[in-house]
Each structure stands twice: as structure tokens, then as C-alpha cells.
Amino acid sequence: MSNYDAIIIGAGHNGLTNAAYLAKAGLNVVVVEKNEYIGGAAVTRELQEGWKYSNCSYVCSMMRQAIHRDLDLAKHGLILVPYLGNINFGDGDERLLSYHNEEAAHLELKRHSPHDADAMHRFQTDLTRYSQLIRKTLMRTPPDPTSFRPRDIMELLYLAKQFWKLGEKELYEYVRFFTMSAAEYLEDYFENDLIKAAMASPGIIGTALGVYSPGSSYILLHHVMGDVDGSIGAWGLARGGMGAISNAIAGAVNEFGGEIRTNSGVQKILVENRKAVGVVLENGDEIRARIVVSNLDAKRTFTRIMDKNDLPDGIYDKAKNFKIRGSSGKVNIALSGMPKFTGVPENRYVARGGQVFTGSLETMERAYDCWKHGRWSDDPFIESVIPSAWDPTVAPPGQHWMSNFVQYCPAELSDGPWTPEKRDQFGESVIKKIEGYSPGFRDLIVHMEVRTPYEIEKEIGLTEGNIFQGELTIDQLFFNRPFPGYGQYRMPVKNMYMCGSSTHPGGGVSSVCGANAAREILMDLRRTNTVPEDDFYDE
Amino acid sequence: MTTTDPYAGERLKRTAFYARAKELNIRDAWAAWNGYKFAEYYYDAEYEYFCVRNTCATYDICPMQKYEIKGRDAEAMLNRMVTRDVKKIGLNRVAYCVWCTDEGRMIDDGTIFKLADDRFMLTCGSPCTAWLEMSVFGFDDVTVTDVTDDIAALSLQGPTSCATLKKMGLQGIDTAKPFDILYFPFQGDTLMVSRTGFTGDLGYELWIKKDLAIEMWDELYAAGDDYGIQPFGEAATNMARLEAAFIMPAMEFNEALRTVNFEHDQTPFELSLGWLVDFKKPHFSGRSALLKEKQRGPKYTLTKLDIEGNRPAAGSYIYSSKLCTKEIGYVTSAMWSPSVKANIALAMIKTDYLEGNLWAEIYYEKELRQYSRVARCTRKTKPFWAPARARATPPPDH
Numbered sequence: 037m038s039n040y041d042a043i044i045i046g047a048g049h050n051g052l053t054n055a056a057y058l059a060k061a062g063l064n065v066v067v068v069e070k071n072e073y074i075g076g077a078a079v080t081r082e083l084q085e086g087w088k089y090s091n092c093s094y095v096c097s098m099m100r101q102a103i104h105r106d107l108d109l110a111k112h113g114l115i116l117v118p119y120l121g122n123i124n125f126g127d128g129d130e131r132l133l134s135y136h137n138e139e140a141a142h143l144e145l146k147r148h149s150p151h152d153a154d155a156m157h158r159f160q161t162d163l164t165r166y167s168q169l170i171r172k173t174l175m176r177t178p179p180d181p182t183s184f185r186p187r188d189i190m191e192l193l194y195l196a197k198q199f200w201k202l203g204e205k206e207l208y209e210y211v212r213f214f215t216m217s218a219a220e221y222l223e224d225y226f227e228n229d230l231i232k233a234a235m236a237s238p239g240i241i242g243t244a245l246g247v248y249s250p251g252s253s254y255i256l257l258h259h260v261m262g263d264v265d266g267s268i269g270a271w272g273l274a275r276g277g278m279g280a281i282s283n284a285i286a287g288a289v290n291e292f293g294g295e296i297r298t299n300s301g302v303q304k305i306l307v308e309n310r311k312a313v314g315v316v317l318e319n320g321d322e323i324r325a326r327i328v329v330s331n332l333d334a335k336r337t338f339t340r341i342m343d344k345n346d347l348p349d350g351i352y353d354k355a356k357n358f359k360i361r362g363s364s365g366k367v368n369i370a371l372s373g374m375p376k377f378t379g380v381p382e383n384r385y386v387a388r389g390g391q392v393f394t395g396s397l398e399t400m401e402r403a404y405d406c407w408k409h410g411r412w413s414d415d416p417f418i419e420s421v422i423p424s425a426w427d428p429t430v431a432p433p434g435q436h437w438m439s440n441f442v443q444y445c446p447a448e449l450s451d452g453p454w455t456p457e458k459r460d461q462f463g464e465s466v467i468k469k470i471e472g473y474s475p476g477f478r479d480l481i482v483h484m485e486v487r488t489p490y491e492i493e494k495e496i497g498l499t500e501g502n503i504f505q506g507e508l509t510i511d512q513l514f515f516n517r518p519f520p521g522y523g524q525y526r527m528p529v530k531n532m533y534m535c536g537s538s539t540h541p542g543g544g545v546s547s548v549c550g551a552n553a554a555r556e557i558l559m560d561l562r563r564t565n566t567v568p569e570d571d572f573y574d575e
Numbered sequence: 576m577t578t579t580d581p582y583a584g585e586r587l588k589r590t591a592f593y594a595r596a597k598e599l600n601i602r603d604a605w606a607a608w609n610g611y612k613f614a615e616y617y618y619d620a621e622y623e624y625f626c627v628r629n630t631c632a633t634y635d636i637c638p639m640q641k642y643e644i645k646g647r648d649a650e651a652m653l654n655r656m657v658t659r660d661v662k663k664i665g666l667n668r669v670a671y672c673v674w675c676t677d678e679g680r681m682i683d684d685g686t687i688f689k690l691a692d693d694r695f696m697l698t699c700g701s702p703c704t705a706w707l708e709m710s711v712f713g714f715d716d717v718t719v720t721d722v723t724d725d726i727a728a729l730s731l732q733g734p735t736s737c738a739t740l741k742k743m744g745l746q747g748i749d750t751a752k753p754f755d756i757l758y759f760p761f762q763g764d765t766l767m768v769s770r771t772g773f774t775g776d777l778g779y780e781l782w783i784k785k786d787l788a789i790e791m792w793d794e795l796y797a798a799g800d801d802y803g804i805q806p807f808g809e810a811a812t813n814m815a816r817l818e819a820a821f822i823m824p825a826m827e828f829n830e831a832l833r834t835v836n837f838e839h840d841q842t843p844f845e846l847s848l849g850w851l852v853d854f855k856k857p858h859f860s861g862r863s864a865l866l867k868e869k870q871r872g873p874k875y876t877l878t879k880l881d882i883e884g885n886r887p888a889a890g891s892y893i894y895s896s897k898l899c900t901k902e903i904g905y906v907t908s909a910m911w912s913p914s915v916k917a918n919i920a921l922a923m924i925k926t927d928y929l930e931g932n933l934w935a936e937i938y939y940e941k942e943l944r945q946y947s948r949v950a951r952c953t954r955k956t957k958p959f960w961a962p963a964r965a966r967a968t969p970p971p972d973h
């Protein structure tokens with residue numbers, strides 16, 4: 037029997053990142069994953085021969101370059117490729133094309149509103165300023181504001197300095213920004229409804245908020261704080277699908293001598309004398325180690341694989357009340373050819389780009405209303421991309437697949453539990469919407485994978501299908517993530533840590549949670565830190 | 576009424592592919608190469624670079640100089656001119672070569688195609704008619720013909736390039752090994768394809784009679800449609816070649832025949848191209864100077880660097896300490912590599928200092944203000960980008 041230093045529960049990309057950095061420091065680590073495949077929500081699966089879906093996450097921007105570089109993920113087969121532009125489909129015939137090229141983008145905005153074309157500069161400038169600040173905090177452990185340890189005080193001072201650099205006026209703006217809704221925030225800048233809707237849409241992705249809900253402006257920021265090769269806010273595709281990211285990190289784990297076991301679901305974290313000492317697998321096997329790290333979301337970790345009696349008072353309830361409402365579905369469609377969309381020029385670049393079925397602010401809000409009433413949206417907001425238009429490895433030549441991220445879709449329906457029939461009806465609502473903009477779309481369909489929050493939870497264990505492992509509202513961010521007092525990756529039971537998206541800085545394929553947790557663990561174990569500092573663009 | 580263009584004499588020439596290239600040059604981003612109008616990029620330089628690494632892309636190499644060298648003495652003449660042993664080039668094979676002055680300073684680099692025992696094609700970046708004619712002196716049976724304007728050449732590079740050529744109907748193309756030349760019938764003529772390129776990736780170069788250029792382009796683009804084909808220009812080429820650590824004239828080396836200042840040109844040894852110099856073969860231009868250089872060791876050595884941070888070290892000096900007191904070299908090319916995710920550079924460094932610490936002083940601008948930073952450099956021995964598919968035969972489909 038091996039003597040492990042660390043057990044990481046879950047081979048999501050954060051669990052793998054955590055394992056890679058611990059193994060790099062010389063620790064003997066094992067990752068135990070319940071599924072037969074690794075990656076969690078950063079995964080590629082071939083459900084129809086020849087087509088490779090990114091089943092959950094589908095685009096990449098938050099992945100920290102510093103980690104990509106440090107773990108030499110290129111060597112392990114990872115390459116991120118850009119895709120060019122997006123088309124926003126309005127409710128009627130209106131189309132807003134977002135071109136990669138600055139001049140082209142400006143002209144297109146001007147076609148809709150000369151005012152908004154100018155205002156876009158101010159909007160982008162303000163957003164960049166806000167995101168610079170957030171970006172600085174990503175690869176740092178949040179300070180505990182109630183602590184008097186020098187480290188926490190230093191970190192608070194660092195933050196104060198960063199905020200101070202904004203200037204007084206901007207500081208107020210910043211605080212205001214955090215509490216606003218995306219729609220309200222955009223009112224300050226734009227007049228054209230499609231432009232407003234298009235800009236607001238990142239504010240609802242993955243959240244149980246609407247465009248008019250306070251807090252959605254932060255979500256907007258969360259989606260533009262990443263970068264691809266220094267182009268902040270840009271998104272790219274992982275060649276071979278999002279699983280290529282997880283596979284490359286797994287390559288690093290193996291390189292450093294770590295072990296990954298699939299088909300090894302954890303039934304329970306073993307706690308003795310208030311210390312985590314190992315895990316019991318679903319097949320009854322017991323594995324022991326000095327420390328246990330959970331890649332699962334906070335709710336799942338504390339309410340499913342831990343015994344309430346092993347936890348200090350109050351933790352179970354905090355976990356039970358952790359806000360992790362599911363709001364999104366994912367429909368992956370294999371196509372026999374490239375769909376054509378109405379009202380779009382046959383531009384070989386932008387016509388292949390991403391498609392956002394935006395509608396208008398009102399359509400989005402109505403879609404949210406359905407969710408509140410426990411139904412999937414009659415007229416959903418859909419963010420799509422056709423990865424095969426850019427990546428030759430994910431569909432047979434000349435054929436394609438379309439990734440559709442759909443809002444809203446509730447975890448629990450008001451008319452009783454999810455059934456395969458209801459799931460298919462939900463899928464149908466998505467096809468219907470797309471077909472409205474792409475006549476004949478249905479005839480191209482070769483295969484479909486419809487995932488409601490129910491499937492997402494069942495397959496990858498994201499509670500309620502929440503894509504971020506817990507909502508990104510201010511009460512659950514930064515030092516409050518997952519719970520106040522536990523923002524530093526150490527959990528209430530000794531020798532136990534969390535490294536998934538339930539921790540700072542939250543969801544998305546970034547590897548940051550896993551890396552940050554590794555840094556804290558190595559500090560506790562008095563090992564040399566292996567986690568690099570973040571790589572900025574001199575912001 | 577006929578009008579004559581009063582500026583005709585100074586307008587750039589158009590390559591054989593211009594009619595198609597101009598349609599795709601959406602940004603009107605033109606530069607020039609050897610008198611030809613030549614794309615800097617077509618749509619987006621970075622995107623085109625990624626096509627080279629992710630799908631496939633074409634680069635118009637019509638402006639590259641091409642010479643046909645024919646006759647019984649052709650081989651001997653070339654062997655007298657270049658530093659590599661031309662005798663060792665197999666039939667229907669290509670070899671990368673350099674040629675030097677008597678002082679061992681590099682004139683240019685290029686490729687030699689052995690098309691028959693008495694027929695070769697030499698390609699290079701700059702015209703070298705005069706040097707070739709001088710090199711012919713003393714050989715009886717050699718003729719040199721500039722065929723630059725007769726042959727249309729297109730480079731197809733990237734992971735789906737082999738699949739695209741297969742789709743185009745070039746049966747057996749997957750059997751071509753790196754540096755092989757194959758021939759295919761094309762519209763009653765012959766299409767020559769070499770497995771060569773300047774990107775460090777899987778790739779081919781297509782050579783066809785000028786009159787058939789557009790037909791070939793159309794067939795290639797029809798086949799490549801499902802494989803992400805896209806034209807790329809100078810900007811993307813420069814990125815790809817730097818990742819492959821290939822040298823460029825006027826970047827890594829200053830052509831000897833155009834160098835005014837003493838030793839501001841380079842030797843093959845300085846450019847880390849010593850492997851191209853074959854002292855076992857008969858006399859060649861620059862031999863004795865190069866032998867001396869080899870024994871003494873080059874003053875400078877072209878070095879591959881991985882530099883901390885993400886600011887490209889373009890134009891930086893290299894120092895032996897962080898204090899930047901002792902200058903020991905200079906960066907010739909630098910970029911952030913999107914594929915490797917590293918801040919890469921080629922630099923000429925004084926050979927004596929290679930083993931020590933290397934620091935680059937990097938200047939950059941942020942909203943009109945100048946900043947500088949000193950960054951640690953790490954030497955790399957292998958090219959930054961060298962995927963297995965570039966060497967595999969048969970190559971993968973993507």
C-alpha cells in the first residue's frame with residue numbers, strides 16, 4: 037500500500053492543478069475521480085463517433101497564462117486557438133456583429149448607433165480598469181479581514197493600495213458597480229437596445245440572476261477579466277476541446293509522479309480526532325493520507341461526503357445554505373454541415389464565429405421569469421459557438437458541432453422531477469429557437485446531447501448544475517468564498533482543504549483555485565512553494 | 576482613348592496568385608518583397624499564425640528567387656559555392672544551404688532542389704544572379720537561369736496540410752518524407768511538391784508553371800475549405816519561423832555583400848549553423864576562413880532564449896548581470912509565443928559569456944509612457960516549437 041501525502045477528491049481541472057503543484061513539490065499524491073473520465077466540467081467526450089463535444093465548458097479565457105506556462109501545458113498537448121467575432125441575433129432581423137478588428141468593430145457599432153460606437157471606448161476603458169483590479173487578486177489568497185496575523189494585514193494593505201490607485205471618484209464608482217445590475221450599469225453608456233443586450237449578456241451566464249438583478253454587473257466582469265495572450269476579455273478554444281486542458285494538466289501530474297485513479301468515487305472523508313485522515317471509496321476501499329483536498333463544491337463536500345458529526349457546529353448549515361442554484365442547460369449538437377443564419381453576410385470569418393441569440397434585455401428578463409416559476413425559458417437566451425469551424429480535430433471534415441449554452445433552465449421544475457421526456461422537450465425548445473434564425477437547421481442534426489442541471493449534477497457532481505460551484509454573488513466572493521472565515525482554502529476540519537471553484541476566485545476554467553490551494557497547503561506542510569506568481573501585462 | 580500610367584515604372588509587380596490574394600486581403604495590408612506586392616497579412620496576423628499551427632495556410636513565395644542550374648558541372652559548381660556537400664543530396668531531395676564570401680561571411684541562405692543529376696533549383700530570399708555568375712566562372716558546362724517569374728510557388732503549412740493535399744487528389748503525398756520532392760500530373764502539366772517550409776510545422780511547397788497558378792490555387796482552396804485553409808502573410812511567417820528558431824535576413828544576419836561595416840555580417844558558426852559547413856568535401860568558397868573560425872570559436876553565438884515575463888525583448892541588449900553593466904549581446908528577434916506560452920527570443924551573444932547569467936533590458940510603452948525592466952533569460956537548446964507531426968511520415972490528418 038502506498039503511503040500518500042495527499043488525496044485529492046475529484047479530477048476536475050482544479051483538482052488536477054492542485055495535484056500537479058503538490059506533486060511538483062515532491063509530495064506523493066493521488067487523485068480519485070468518480071467518473072471513468074477526468075476533467076469534470078472541462079472535458080471532451082466522443083458520444084457520437086467522429087464528433088468530440090466539449091460537454092460542459094466550451095470556451096477558454098480565464099486559464100491563467102502563468103500556470104499554462106509554468107506547467108508547460110504546451111508540451112502536454114495544450115494549445116488555445118482564437119475564434120473570430122460573434123454575431124448577436126436580435127429579436128427581429130437585427131444583427132450585431134462583433135468583429136475582432138477594431139476598425140471593423142467600430143463601423144459596425146456605428147451602423148446601429150453613432151452614439152454607442154463612441155461610448156464603447158469609454159465602456160471598455162472603465163471595464164478594463166475594474167477588471168485590472170480583480171485580475172490582481174486572482175492568484176492571491178484573500179486576506180482574512182478579522183485576523184491580526186501579519187500576513188493578512190499585509191494582504192489587506194496590498195489591496196488598499198490597489199484600490200487607492202483608482203482615485204477617489206473611481207473608488208465610489210467601483211463600489212457602485214459591484215452592487216448594480218448589468219442592465220442598469222449599461223444604461224449609463226448605451227442607447228441601442230441590441231447593443232445593451234449584447235453587452236449585458238455575460239452578466240447572466242451561469243447565474244440565477246436576471247439582467248435587472250443587482251449583482252449581475254459583477255458577473256459581467258467575471259467574464260471579461262480573463263485574457264488570451266494579453267488580449268484582456270478575449271476568449272479562445274482549446275484545440276481538441278476543453279478536455280485538452282484537463283488532459284494536459286493530467287500530463288503534468290504524471291510527469292511529477294502523481295497518480296490519478298478514475299472510477300473511484302469517494303463515499304466519505306474519514307475524520308479522526310477532528311482531523312481528516314483519508315477517504316473511503318464507494319467500493320469500500322480506504323485510502324489514508326496526511327491531508328485531504330476536495331475538488332467538489334462546498335455544498336457537496338460538507339453535506340454529501342462528510343458526516344455532520346465530524347464537522348464543527350454551524351458548518352453543515354452554512355454548507356446547506358450555500359447559494360448554488362442551477363440556471364443553465366447545455367445542448368451539444370452534431371451537424372452534418374455548416375448551418376447558415378439569416379441576416380448575416382457570408383463573411384468566412386465572422387459568419388463562422390460565435391452566435392449569441394440575445395434578443396433584447398426584455399427577452400432575457402422574460403426568460404428569467406420562466407426560471408423563477410420553475411420552468412425552462414419559453415424563449416431562451418442561447419450562447420453558441422461552432423468549435424469545429426475553428427478546430428479541425430473535433431468533427432469529421434466538412435461536418436460540425438454546435439455548442440449551445442442555454443438560459444434559463446432550473447434544477448427543479450415546478451411540475452415535478454426532471455424526466456427524459458422533459459429533458460427532450462427542453463432540447464426541442466433550443467432547436468426551435470435556433471431554427472428561427474437558421475431555417476433547415478433541424479435537417480443537419482446528426483446527434484444531440486441535452487443536459488439540464490439535473491444531468492450536469494448527476495454526471496459531474498456540480499450541485500444543482502450550478503456551473504460555478506456556487507453563485508458569484510458578493511456574499512460568496514473573495515474572503516467570503518465559500519463561507520466567511522474559510523476563504524483561505526483551509527477547511528474547518530484539520531488537514532482538510534478545498535481546491536475547487538467553490539473557493540476564491542470562483543468558477544470558470546482557470547486552474548487558479550487549485551493552484552492557490554496548493555500554495556496554502558505547501559505552506560502548512562512547510563514545503564517550498566511551487567506555485568508561480570501571476571503574469572500580468574503591466575496593468 | 577488609351578491612358579498610360581505615368582507611375583508604371585515604380586509600381587510593384589503582381590505575383591501569379593495576385594488575382595486571388597487581393598480578394599482575400601481584406602485589410603489591404605500590403606508590403607513588398609523583391610519588387611513584388613506582398614501581403615503583410617490578409618485578415619488578422621495572429622489568426623493567420625494560428626492557422627499555421629491549427630489548420631493550414633498558404634504563403635505566396637513567388638517573390639522568392641529561383642534559379643535553375645543545369646549542366647554536367649552544375650553539381651560541382653554548387654559544391655564550390657555552398658558550404659554543404661551537394662553530392663550528398665539525393666535525387667528529388669531538398670537541402671538547406673548557406674553560402675559565404677572568401678572571408679567566411681554569410682551571403683545568404685536558401686534551398687537546393689536536386690531535380691536530376693545535372694539539374695538543380697536554388698531558391699533564396701534575395702536576388703543573387705551576380706554571385707551565381709561569378710561562381711560559374713571556371714566551370715565549363717553550367718547554365719544559370721533565373722526562373723523566378725516562370726514558376727509560381729505557394730507554401731502550404733500547418734497540421735491539416737497533408738489532409739488538404741490528399742483531398743486535392745495528390746495520391747501518395749502522405750509518403751513524402753521531410754525534404755522529399757514528389758510530382759503529380761496537373762492539367763496536362765506537372766505539379767511539383769516538396770515537403771519543405773519555413774514554419775517548423777508540417778508543411779509543403781507547391782511549384783507550378785506560372786500559367787497554371789490560379790487553377791492550382793482554386794483546386795487547393797476548394798480542397799482546403801473543410802480544413803480551415805487561409806492565406807498568411809509576412810507577419811504570421813515571422814512569428815512561426817521564430818518559434819521554429821529559423822533565421823531571417825536583416826534580422827539575424829546581415830547579408831555579407833551588403834555589409835558596410837567590418838564584421839557586421841555573420842559567419843555560419845555565429846548563426847549556430849556550423850552543421851551546414853562540411854570541411855570533408857573539396858574546396859568551397861570561404862573554406863579556410865571558416866576552418867580558422869571553427870578552431871578559434873565564433874565571437875558571437877546565436878542563442879535561443881526564454882525570457883521571464885511577457886514583454887517581448889525586441890531590440891534589447893543582453894547583459895551579464897541584472898545591474899546591466901556589462902553588455903554581452905543583443906536580441907535579433909523576439910515575441911510572445913502564443914503556442915508555447917513563452918516569451919521567446921533569438922539573440923547574438925558573445926560566445927565567452929554564454930555560460931554565465933543572461934539578462935535582457937526590455938523597454939516598453941504604456942499609454943505613452945516609457946517603462947523598462949530587466950528580465951532573466953534562460954538558454955534553450957531546442958527549437959521553441961517542434962511538433963512530432965512535422966517529422967512523421969505519414970503525417971496525421973490534423
Ligand SMILES: Cc1cc2nc3c(=O)[nH]c(=O)nc-3n(C[C@H](O)[C@H](O)[C@H](O)COP(=O)(O)OP(=O)(O)OC[C@H]3O[C@@H](n4cnc5c(N)ncnc54)[C@H](O)[C@@H]3O)c2cc1C
Nearest residue numbers: 046048049050070076077093094095302497503537544545
Ligand atoms: C454547462 C457548463 C458550461 C460552462 N462553460 C464554461 C466556459 O465556457 N468557460 C469557462 O471558463 N467555464 C465554464 N464553465 C464553468 C467551468 O467549467 C467550471 O467552473 C470548472 O470546470 C469547474 O472546475 P473544478 O475543477 O473546480 O470542478 P469540477 O469540474 O466540478 O470538478 C469536480 C470533479 O469532482 C468529481 N467528483 C464529484 N463527486 C465526486 C466524488 N464523490 N468522488 C470523486 N470525485 C467526485 C467530478 O466528477 C468532477 O470531475 C461551465 C460549466 C458548465 C457546467
